[in-house]
Amino acid sequence: MERRPEPELMLDDEQARAYAEADFSEPHEHFVDLFAERFPGPVDGLVLDLGCGPGDVSLRFAARYPACAVHGIDGAPAMLAAGAELRSRHPAGPRVSLALGLLPEAVGPGAPYDTILSNSLLHHLHEPRNLWAVVVRDGAPGAAVFVMDLCRPDSREQVRALVAQHAADAPAVLRRDFENSLHAAFTPDEVRAQLDAAGLDGFRVEPVSDRHLVVWGRLPLASRIPGGLQP
Ligand SMILES: C[S@@+](CC[C@H](N)C(=O)[O-])C[C@H]1O[C@@H](n2cnc3c(N)ncnc32)[C@H](O)[C@@H]1O
Numbered sequence: 543m544e545r546r547p548e549p550e551l552m553l554d555d556e557q558a559r560a561y562a563e564a565d566f567s568e569p570h571e572h573f574v575d576l577f578a579e580r581f582p583g584p585v586d587g588l589v590l591d592l593g594c595g596p597g598d599v600s601l602r603f604a605a606r607y608p609a610c611a612v613h614g615i616d617g618a619p620a621m622l623a624a625g626a627e628l629r630s631r632h633p634a635g636p637r638v639s640l641a642l643g644l645l646p647e648a649v650g651p652g653a654p655y656d657t658i659l660s661n662s663l664l665h666h667l668h669e670p671r672n673l674w675a676v677v678v679r680d681g682a683p684g685a686a687v688f689v690m691d692l693c694r695p696d697s698r699e700q701v702r703a704l705v706a707q708h709a710a711d712a713p714a715v716l717r718r719d720f721e722n723s724l725h726a727a728f729t730p731d732e733v734r735a736q737l738d739a740a741g742l743d744g745f746r747v748e749p750v751s752d753r754h755l756v757v758w759g760r761l762p763l764a765s766r767i768p769g770g771l772q773p
Pocket of ligand 1: 550551552553592593594595596597598599615616617618621643644645646660661662663666667
């Protein structure tokens with residue numbers, strides 16, 4: 543099935559509110575568990591969360607790793623407004639900041655970071671190479687990088703089946719978003735090609751569920767990546 547891109551930013555108030563109120567505890571806790579399996583040991587210092595949305599992943603990560611602080615960046619004011627509320631009542635909230643910024647131009651305020659995360663941003667990007675260029679630009683040598691995203695199914699029937707299985711009870715706006723996102727997602731082979739083109743050939747791409755893949759690895763210790771954002 544051909545990729546069908548969707549709008550990059552989630553600017554709509556209703557969409558942002560529904561997203562922030564949805565229960566993503568299963569995939570988002572899975573995100574933190576999968577990170578912990580791939581990068582055993584403590585995480586301290588500053589962590590960058592690209593395309594943080596309302597910050598549910600940032601908060602869960604900060605709760606799991608009490609010695610870190612998380613900087614989230616997102617280009618959608620409505621998502622950040624929803625996030626401010628979540629943050630204010632979360633115990634890890636004081637160690638999480640969520641800022642407005644359009645990638646790839648926005649630079650993490652604490653760059654270079656030793657840990658970079660991103661959940662469900664890649665499929666929104668019209669130029670996916672921009673994510674990998676930001677990772678190379680804002681990551682410290684040896685930084686741990688962990689990205690999770692949807693995988694594009696082979697057919698429309700599979701898209702419909704996944705929406706029915708995982709979002710049957712969700713509000714209509716979220717069911718529509720999920721369907722659009724599955725159409726906009728990349729296949730593991732496409733992600734592999736993006737990484738190789740970005741000089742991140744040491745990163746791994748792994749399908750981890752019926753709808754998700756993860757990309758993970760450490761940036762090289764010595765700078766051998768040409769990097770560079772494309773105009
Ligand atoms: C599906 S949401 C994921 C949010 C969050 N990471 C999570 O897992 O809950 C994707 C987010 O990426 C943001 N986004 C998309 N393109 C962006 C860009 N070029 N710069 C900054 N944020 C972007 C959208 O506004 C949206 O909030």
